[in-house]
Amino acid sequence: MGEQLIPQLTADGTYTFFSQEFGESYHSHFGARQESFQKFVLPTQLEERAIKPNIRILDICYGLGYNSAAALQTIWNINPNCYVELIALEFNPNVPRAALSYNLYNKWGFASDCVDILAILTALADNFNVQNDNLKASLLIGDARTTIQQVLELGFQADAIFLDPFSPPQCPQLWTIEFLALISRCLHSEGLLATYSCAAAVRTSLLTSGLIIASTPPVGRKTPGTVATHLASERLLKQHNRMSIPELEHLNTRAAIPYRDPLLNDQPQIILKRRQLEQLSSTLEPTSRWRKRWLSN
Numbered sequence: 200m201g202e203q204l205i206p207q208l209t210a211d212g213t214y215t216f217f218s219q220e221f222g223e224s225y226h227s228h229f230g231a232r233q234e235s236f237q238k239f240v241l242p243t244q245l246e247e248r249a250i251k252p253n254i255r256i257l258d259i260c261y262g263l264g265y266n267s268a269a270a271l272q273t274i275w276n277i278n279p280n281c282y283v284e285l286i287a288l289e290f291n292p293n294v295p296r297a298a299l300s301y302n303l304y305n306k307w308g309f310a311s312d313c314v315d316i317l318a319i320l321t322a323l324a325d326n327f328n329v330q331n332d333n334l335k336a337s338l339l340i341g342d343a344r345t346t347i348q349q350v351l352e353l354g355f356q357a358d359a360i361f362l363d364p365f366s367p368p369q370c371p372q373l374w375t376i377e378f379l380a381l382i383s384r385c386l387h388s389e390g391l392l393a394t395y396s397c398a399a400a401v402r403t404s405l406l407t408s409g410l411i412i413a414s415t416p417p418v419g420r421k422t423p424g425t426v427a428t429h430l431a432s433e434r435l436l437k438q439h440n441r442m443s444i445p446e447l448e449h450l451n452t453r454a455a456i457p458y459r460d461p462l463l464n465d466q467p468q469i470i471l472k473r474r475q476l477e478q479l480s481s482t483l484e485p486t487s488r489w490r491k492r493w494l495s496n
């Protein structure tokens with residue numbers, strides 16, 4: 200909570216923070232703003248959806264608020280009358296506040312004729328709720344494993360879910376089969392979930408939750424992201440890349456063994472250890488063999 204947040208420049212000219220606690224940046228160094236649009240807003244097809252009268256968004260790991268900002272900007276540029284319901288989950292309320300107090304959005308480029316998104320982000324960081332003619336937004340502060348229960352109780356069915364925790368080895372508690380099962384229950388039957396991760400354990404857990412998945416194009420780094428939807432909405436994945444043979448085979452290796460957190464309250468080390476033990480006793484192909492087969496040249 201008391202972590203010092205120091206802005207770091209990324210390659211597209213926008214800033215992110217580095218987390219000492221998690222040993223990771225909040226965004227890819229290839230470009231923080233670029234990541235929000237290309238890894239989250241584009242794959243969830245918000246441009247196409249913006250013609251609808253209302254859109255519901257669930258932003259898991261709100262952080263600096265970039266993914267929500269990119270979504271609001273995209274939707275209202277196309278349809279200023281679209282009514283957006285946004286629920287964002289975040290553990291540390293100092294992160295969105297620090298982003299605003301360092302003026303990190305100065306590098307963002309909000310259109311001057313657009314709704315004042317900066318004012319919305321500020322109100323959300325200060326009061327955790329914003330309501331006006333075109334928006335109802337709540338920032339739920341706490342462990343997302345707990346706050347997701349509120350989302351479920353509300354019966355919130357998201358058109359778009361952004362899943363953006365730190366990486367699975369650093370923050371396994373937000374990538375477990377149990378947590379992802381709860382998230383999939385918050386996804387509308389015609390909704391899309393997007394994440395930057397292509398980890399086999401994450402993909403398997405999404406599949407086990409009853410979703411189907413596709414790859415999103417790599418942005419900056421070599422690896423793709425993942426987009427998921429319910430089986431009945433398979434057509435929504437048509438414009439995404441089908442998974443390649445290596446990606447499909449990756450799901451049959453030990454890397455695909457999910458992170459597990461049966462009561463949704465274990466410490467990260469326990470979750471990591473549990474998976475490591477399951478991998479050791481697994482009969483699945485060792486991931487090193489798969490890697491040698493596909494990635495050695």
Ligand SMILES: C[S@@+](CC[C@H](N)C(=O)[O-])C[C@H]1O[C@@H](n2cnc3c(N)ncnc32)[C@H](O)[C@@H]1O
Pocket residue numbers: 224225226235259260261262263264265266267288289290291294341342343344363364365370372373
């Ligand atoms: C990779 S950053 C998210 C970046 C963010 N989406 C953005 O656009 O700026 C991960 C975020 O997850 C938050 N976090 C870590 N553990 C959490 C937990 N158990 N529940 C909710 N949020 C958590 C961190 O505080 C951090 O802000």
